[in-house]
Amino acid sequence: MANDGYFNPEDLKRFGEITRYQQTLGRKFFDYYREVFKEGALTVREKALIALAVAHVVQCPYCIDAYTEECLKNGADEEEMMEAIHVAAAIRSGASLVFGVQMINHIEKKTM
Numbered sequence: 001m002a003n004d005g006y007f008n009p010e011d012l013k014r015f016g017e018i019t020r021y022q023q024t025l026g027r028k029f030f031d032y033y034r035e036v037f038k039e040g041a042l043t044v045r046e047k048a049l050i051a052l053a054v055a056h057v058v059q060c061p062y063c064i065d066a067y068t069e070e071c072l073k074n075g076a077d078e079e080e081m082m083e084a085i086h087v088a089a090a091i092r093s094g095a096s097l098v099f100g101v102q103m104i105n106h107i108e109k110k111t112m
Helices: 011-021 023-036 042-057 061-073 078-098 101-109
Strands: none
Touching: 011 023, 011 061, 042 061, 042 078, 061 078, 078 101
């Protein structure tokens, strides 16, 4: 079935093809990516929850699909996943709102 939108879930299966036109950098990316998601100071499960939250902030539907699956595979439940998304949303909204200080500074400079 054809997909008329930019997001085609089937494209996620082709992610490995990013090495096609630049093998050296593509391989380095995948080496780094695999290393990052290995068990370390954080568990694989914790890293999947972080990735899911970040995926929502950067609004990557491919990452959302992949890390929803990864979270479930690594034992995260729906409540934990939604809470992780809320944490990310709170940070994103706070980061947007703190720029309001620039507006306040501008207003104060113009009106004082």
